[in-house]
Amino acid sequence: RKEVEQDPGPFNVPEGATVAFNCTYSNSASQSFFWYRQDCRKEPKLLMSVYSSGNEDGRFTAQLNRASQYISLLIRDSKLSDSATYLCVVSPTGANNLFFGTGTRLTVIP
Amino acid sequence: DVKVTQSSRYLVKRTGEKVFLECVQDMDHENMFWYRQDPGLGLRLIYFSYDVKMKEKGDIPEGYSVSREKKERFSLILESASTNQTSMYLCASSSPRAPSGNTEAFFGQGTRLTVV
Numbered sequence: 001r002k003e004v005e006q007d008p009g010p011f012n013v014p015e016g017a018t019v020a021f022n023c024t025y026s027n028s029a030s031q032s033f034f035w036y037r038q039d040c041r042k043e044p045k046l047l048m049s050v051y052s053s054g055n056e057d058g059r060f061t062a063q064l065n066r067a068s069q070y071i072s073l074l075i076r077d078s079k080l081s082d083s084a085t086y087l088c089v090v091s092p093t094g095a096n097n098l099f100f101g102t103g104t105r106l107t108v109i110p
Numbered sequence: 111d112v113k114v115t116q117s118s119r120y121l122v123k124r125t126g127e128k129v130f131l132e133c134v135q136d137m138d139h140e141n142m143f144w145y146r147q148d149p150g151l152g153l154r155l156i157y158f159s160y161d162v163k164m165k166e167k168g169d170i171p172e173g174y175s176v177s178r179e180k181k182e183r184f185s186l187i188l189e190s191a192s193t194n195q196t197s198m199y200l201c202a203s204s205s206p207r208a209p210s211g212n213t214e215a216f217f218g219q220g221t222r223l224t225v226v
Contacts, residue, residue: 008150032213034214042219042220043200043217043218043219043220044153044200044217045217046214046215046216049214087152087153089214089215097143097155097158097166097168098143098202098204098215099155100145100152100153101152102150102151102152102153103152103153
């Protein structure tokens with residue numbers, strides 16, 4: 001079983017739409033969670049960390065559900081510039097490693 | 111501004127050549143990683159290192175080796191390049207976070223390697 005599972009999409013949504021991505025992880029002892037954004041032919045960059053209590057940054061909301069072992073990313077009022085691949089990342093307890101999902105491709109359509 | 115720098119953006123090598131990919135970080139991070147990224151397969155971990163001279167195999171170490179002689183530098187070596195190693199290679203670094211887990215990883219700009 002993969003450490004991190006993520007729906008690859010693609011998600012094609014109109015401008016202004018709300019879109020949500022989920023990502024499940026297998027290690028219940030995982031402690032650190034992140035969402036990354038990767039533009040075409042560029043390196044991944046941190047979008048936001050995911051905290052136990054949930055956190056928001058403008059139009060972006062990240063949530064953690066430990067009981068069901070998933071993290072989510074909600075994007076409200078989608079912009080054309082949100083088109084990218086979104087990667088979830090999990091770091092298990094006691095591990096120096098980071099586990100990446102395969103990424104979800106989002107295209108926002110005018 | 112924090113930085114992870116990979117030595118080349120694009121490389122073209124011949125089958126059988128020994129290839130060195132270099133990565134340097136200026137954040138004093140303990141952990142460094144080498145990934146390859148292929149369409150439909152996402153980021154796959156080749157090797158990582160949590161300290162100088164320490165290394166751990168990732169998911170796909172076959173055909174690769176690594177070297178970490180200094181904290182800031184992590185090298186990936188393709189002992190004898192093959193066409194199936196044509197890929198985007200990404201280096202990253204992070205710090206352990208007390209009491210467990212990692213801080214976020216910072217990536218280099220990637221090296222697109224083509225083996226012909």
